[in-house]
Every structure is written in C-alpha cells, then in structure tokens.
Amino acid sequence: NAGVTQTPKFQVLKTGQSMTLQCAQDMNHNSMYWYRQDPGMGLRLIYYSASEGTTDKGEVPNGYNVSRLNKREFSLRLESAAPSQTSVYFCASSEAPGLVKQYFGPGTRLTVT
Amino acid sequence: QKEVEQNSGPLSVPEGAIASLNCTYSDQGSQSFFWYRQYSGKSPELIMFIYSNGDKEDGRFTAQLNKASQYVSLLIRDSQPSDSATYLCAVNPYSGAGSYQLTFGKGTKLSVIP
Numbered sequence: 001n002a003g004v005t006q007t008p009k010f011q012v013l014k015t016g017q018s019m020t021l022q023c024a025q026d027m028n029h030n031s032m033y034w035y036r037q038d039p040g041m042g043l044r045l046i047y048y049s050a051s052e053g054t055t056d057k058g059e060v061p062n063g064y065n066v067s068r069l070n071k072r073e074f075s076l077r078l079e080s081a082a083p084s085q086t087s088v089y090f091c092a093s094s095e096a097p098g099l100v101k102q103y104f105g106p107g108t109r110l111t112v113t
Numbered sequence: 114q115k116e117v118e119q120n121s122g123p124l125s126v127p128e129g130a131i132a133s134l135n136c137t138y139s140d141q142g143s144q145s146f147f148w149y150r151q152y153s154g155k156s157p158e159l160i161m162f163i164y165s166n167g168d169k170e171d172g173r174f175t176a177q178l179n180k181a182s183q184y185v186s187l188l189i190r191d192s193q194p195s196d197s198a199t200y201l202c203a204v205n206p207y208s209g210a211g212s213y214q215l216t217f218g219k220g221t222k223l224s225v226i227p
Binding site: 044045059101104107 | 147149155156157158159162201203214215217218219220
C-alpha cells in the first residue's frame, strides 16, 4: 500500500517549457488535490477533484490545468512555465470531500529558470 | 478572506517539557480542524483532527478547540527531539457539499532541545 505517489521528485524547467506532474493514490479515495508550498506562504490549493469526472479551481489556479484521468490518478500540467511557478508541489487525497482527512504525497520540487 | 494564523516561531522547548502550539481562524462557520506535522523536506503528515469544542487526546498529543474564541491549539506532552518539525494548522471553513478546501496556516516551527 503506497498511499499517494508523485512523479517526478525533482524537475528543472526553462521559462516557457511545459510539463505534467503525475499523482496516483491506491487508497480508493474519491477526492484529490494539488497544492503548492512556498516559503512564507504556506500551502495553497491549486485545483481539486471532488470525485472522478469533476475538477474545480482552488485559490491559485492561474497557469495550471488538471486532469482527473480516473479514480486513482490526478495530473497537474504547466503549459508555459514561469519562474513564479518555482515551488514544491504536493498532491493529496481524501476519502470524500469536506470534513475529512487529507493524505499527502511526497512532493515534487520544481525549479523554473 | 478566510485566514488561519499561526506564530511562525521558532518555538524552543526543552526535552520532556510541554510544547503548546496555537492557531486562530477568521471564519466563524469553520467546522473541522486539523494539525499536520511537516519535517524539513518532507510532506505534511496528519497527526490530529478535532470537530467539537473541548479537548481530544491521542497519546502525547492533545488538540483543544474553542469555537467561540475561534482558537485551536495543539499540546505535545513529554516533548522529544523527534518532535522537532513545523506544525501546520488547517481549517475546513464550512460543512456540506462544496466545503472541499482546507485553509492552511503558515506553520509554527518547533525545536525540542535535548
């Protein structure tokens, strides 16, 4: 039981390049989330998927797109990376949306130069 | 703007002492409250959650909630050097369908001195 997995662990991009961050969970959770964590800013929600087939914007969605590929997988895409997107990205999942616990993946450290 | 405030620290306590971490939140309708521990370079790990006013104990950890004062705290008894980490307070702003977002505080860094 791996929980929440993310790939890659580290990535360096040049400004304007695109990439997709992958996330998968094996806990049969319905809801999945993408956060970014920046020094002094805390964790901020980018997008979430309350259930398979639905996605919604969080606090900081600009510059990102997401796909809920199936119940297990939720990907985050940067179409044209900018230095402001340098951050640590965490994927999380929960059994259901709302009043329940979220479990986090190990994170992806992204640097955009 | 819903806010969750924490003292950034660092909070230094001697080994064996009680560490007290505090969090205030702005949304009076908030329904559920979580404490996450994050070691440097690692992901957040849920350690406590509380929904009702009062205290909730789990081993060395006690979460305290006072909705009237919009205040939640985490007490760590018999603090150990392995408790040294950043502690994140997270608040779910309201109940019902659509309450999908947790608002996180910026975290309090705890250092337990041997």
